[in-house]
Amino acid sequence: MEKFTRLQEITGQDFGVVIFEGNDLIIGNWAPCMGVPRVDQFGYGLVGMGEELEIVGVKHMDDVSVVTQDATIQWDINNDINKLKGRPGIVYQIVASSNEAITVIAPQGWD
Numbered sequence: 001m002e003k004f005t006r007l008q009e010i011t012g013q014d015f016g017v018v019i020f021e022g023n024d025l026i027i028g029n030w031a032p033c034m035g036v037p038r039v040d041q042f043g044y045g046l047v048g049m050g051e052e053l054e055i056v057g058v059k060h061m062d063d064v065s066v067v068t069q070d071a072t073i074q075w076d077i078n079n080d081i082n083k084l085k086g087r088p089g090i091v092y093q094i095v096a097s098s099n100e101a102i103t104v105i106a107p108q109g110w111d
Contacts, residue, residue, distance in 0.1 A: 003052040003097075005034050007104055010055060010092060017068065017084070017105035025071035027080045036096050039075045046075070049098070056101075057093030064089040064105045083107075 004010050007018075007030045014031035026046065030037040033048030040047045061067070065084040073081060089107035096102065 001054050003054055011106035013106050013110055015110050019071050019103040021101055023071045024074045026075035051096035051098045054095050055092055056095050059091045061091055062088050064107050067091055
């Protein structure tokens with residue numbers, strides 16, 4: 001399978017939603033992040049840890065907000081969670097080289 005270093009390469013977008021295995025959710029600009037984007041230790045922004053990323057599933061959805069319903073928001077400085085309701089997009093299941101599984105949402109029209 002093909003390996004990637006940035007979510008931007010996978011989604012074609014700079015911005016979107018990441019849900020981690022424990023249902024923690026971040027929404028933000030992942031363009032500068034190599035690997036899985038995470039909130040930095042000081043809470044100032046998103047940073048990547050340099051992992052390789054592999055797509056293990058892709059699903060087109062008419063309303064991507066249903067994927068976020070049980071998640072706990074850890075980072076969403078622009079309150080973009082409210083903009084997901086009724087928005088179509090693509091949901092990716094991704095495994096990082098650190099063996100971390102994440103769900104990535106690329107809402108249609110977000111870039």
